[in-house]
Amino acid sequence: MTNFEWLTMGAKIAFIVVVLLQVVPIMVWVERRGSALMQNRLGPNRIGPLGLLQSICDVVKFFFKEDRAPGHVNKFYYTLAPLIVLVPAFMTFAVIPFASSIVIDGQTVNFQIADLNVGLLYIFSVASLGVYGIIMSGWSSNNKYALLGSLRSTSQMISYELSMGLSIIGIVMVFSSVELGAIARGQGEAFFSVGMLTIPKWGIFIQPIGFIVFLTSVFAETNRLPFDLPEGESEIVAGYHIEYGSMKFALFFMAEYINMTVGAALITTLFFGGWQMLPGMHWLLEVMNLDGMAHEWVRILFEAASFGAKVCFFMWFFVWVRWTIPRFRYDQLMDLGWKVMLPLSLVNIFLTGVLIYYKVL
Amino acid sequence: MLVKAKTSGTQKFYLVEIIKGLYITMRAMLFGKTVTIQYPEERRDYSDRYRGMHYIKATNGVENCTACMLCPTVCPAECIHIEAGERPDKEKYPVKFEIDVLRCCFCGMCEEACPKDAIKLSTIYEMSQTHREVFEKDYLLEQRGNK
Numbered sequence: 065m066t067n068f069e070w071l072t073m074g075a076k077i078a079f080i081v082v083v084l085l086q087v088v089p090i091m092v093w094v095e096r097r098g099s100a101l102m103q104n105r106l107g108p109n110r111i112g113p114l115g116l117l118q119s120i121c122d123v124v125k126f127f128f129k130e131d132r133a134p135g136h137v138n139k140f141y142y143t144l145a146p147l148i149v150l151v152p153a154f155m156t157f158a159v160i161p162f163a164s165s166i167v168i169d170g171q172t173v174n175f176q177i178a179d180l181n182v183g184l185l186y187i188f189s190v191a192s193l194g195v196y197g198i199i200m201s202g203w204s205s206n207n208k209y210a211l212l213g214s215l216r217s218t219s220q221m222i223s224y225e226l227s228m229g230l231s232i233i234g235i236v237m238v239f240s241s242v243e244l245g246a247i248a249r250g251q252g253e254a255f256f257s258v259g260m261l262t263i264p265k266w267g268i269f270i271q272p273i274g275f276i277v278f279l280t281s282v283f284a285e286t287n288r289l290p291f292d293l294p295e296g297e298s299e300i301v302a303g304y305h306i307e308y309g310s311m312k313f314a315l316f317f318m319a320e321y322i323n324m325t326v327g328a329a330l331i332t333t334l335f336f337g338g339w340q341m342l343p344g345m346h347w348l349l350e351v352m353n354l355d356g357m358a359h360e361w362v363r364i365l366f367e368a369a370s371f372g373a374k375v376c377f378f379m380w381f382f383v384w385v386r387w388t389i390p391r392f393r394y395d396q397l398m399d400l401g402w403k404v405m406l407p408l409s410l411v412n413i414f415l416t417g418v419l420i421y422y423k424v425l
Numbered sequence: 426m427l428v429k430a431k432t433s434g435t436q437k438f439y440l441v442e443i444i445k446g447l448y449i450t451m452r453a454m455l456f457g458k459t460v461t462i463q464y465p466e467e468r469r470d471y472s473d474r475y476r477g478m479h480y481i482k483a484t485n486g487v488e489n490c491t492a493c494m495l496c497p498t499v500c501p502a503e504c505i506h507i508e509a510g511e512r513p514d515k516e517k518y519p520v521k522f523e524i525d526v527l528r529c530c531f532c533g534m535c536e537e538a539c540p541k542d543a544i545k546l547s548t549i550y551e552m553s554q555t556h557r558e559v560f561e562k563d564y565l566l567e568q569r570g571n572k
């Protein structure tokens with residue numbers, strides 16, 4: 065690799081890691097304020113403007129707490145588990161493109177840390193690593209609640225990973241690629257036009273069933289309500305992280321929010337055109353009438369902003385759903401996973417195949 | 426008795442119901458009125474008849490109390506302790522008048538029993554302290570209300 069490549073790679077990695085770390089405190093704030101407003105309360109509003117600095121206080125509190133491990137745990141796996149949950153959460157973001165490419169001095173720079181040609185498969189393999197951390201924490205905590213939580217998590221992950229994997233087969237069939245960059249590029253094409261209105265080939269338009277199944281599965285994969293049975297405060301106290309405190313607990317907490325970000329980014333990339341600009345931005349770009357590199361950089365900025373806006377919407381959607389729907393009962397969860405989501409995704413694959421055969425998609 | 430709730434087809438399908446739910450939460454968020462009272466700055470309005478911290482009413486700087494012992498007698502929590510004495514003009518008065526607020530249940534029976542309108546409950550409700558306090562006569566004689 066040349067110096068230039070090292071430099072751009074370093075810059076991209078630093079950018080992604082910093083952004084992902086910033087997401088956590090901001091999302092905690094959004095979650096608390098949002099839930100408060102939905103329940104006609106105010107939420108934290110004392111520290112900083114609108115209570116924005118509340119998260120910083122929380123972080124400081126986590127850092128200064130005593131880092132203590134209970135006597136009855138298996139120390140090695142107990143310490144390892146939060147790391148195993150957190151690291152895959154970060155790793156998944158490596159293949160997600162957050163803008164298209166730009167040519168600097170004759171060299172193309174992709175706004176994606178690693179342009180893997182097995183992008184989707186990489187995401188699925190890495191994302192399913194996270195569950196090992198949860199199992200480890202449940203097992204090593206030597207606590208019945210924790211064990212129950214991790215068992216629930218395991219069966220939930222297995223049930224929903226199936227339909228999650230099958231739901232995006234349709235997308236893969238349409239774009240004939242598992243490379244996320246190619247999928248994002250492919251969604252820029254026009255699907256059909258109605259007068260002035262051009263519908264782009266976004267995943268939501270060509271795979272509505274796949275989108276619904278995928279969205280539901282992402283909720284299950286990230287352990288968010290209505291599928292947060294591994295935590296289930298009212299049934300098994302806090303589930304797999306019951307024996308954790310201080311920064312170790314904070315790592316689980318961070319992993320949950322980073323997984324949410326990855327989930328939102330994945331939904332955006334697969335079903336909402338990834339970095340494809342939002343309606344109106346193309347027009348704005350033409351109106352600005354820039355030339356040369358300035359035009360290119362503004363284009364990249366617009367694309368990244370579009371991607372960010374879409375991801376933000378889905379992050380908000382996670383919060384919105386969490387404070388709307390109560391937790392599923394366990395048998396309902398399994399019923400939904402195996403009896404509804406799995407057949408639905410299979411039907412979707414079949415339909416997509418038929419439509420591709422008749423050249424509709 | 427086993428009651429089976431009827432679920433319609435759309436309810437079993439979840440999606441429509443979920444969208445309805447999302448609409449409700451969004452409506453509450455955008456148009457709902459916040460009911461939080463931000464305590465130290467904003468206060469809840471209490472009635473004038475609220476029963477809070479006690480005080481002994483005084484007329485011209487002299488307490489109304491004649492140590493008749495009706496209030497410690499009626500007190501269900503037995504938190505009032507009075508020791509009677511005699512003034513130079515042969516009038517009976519409380520030498521000691523103590524209220525153990527930790528035991529008090531703020532029923533207001535002392536207020537009702539008092540023939541001299543001496544013991545009163547004010548509207549003050551902030552009584553938290555860092556140590557276990559028995560209110561003594563000097564403290565109770567501060568005129569905290571206007572009953």
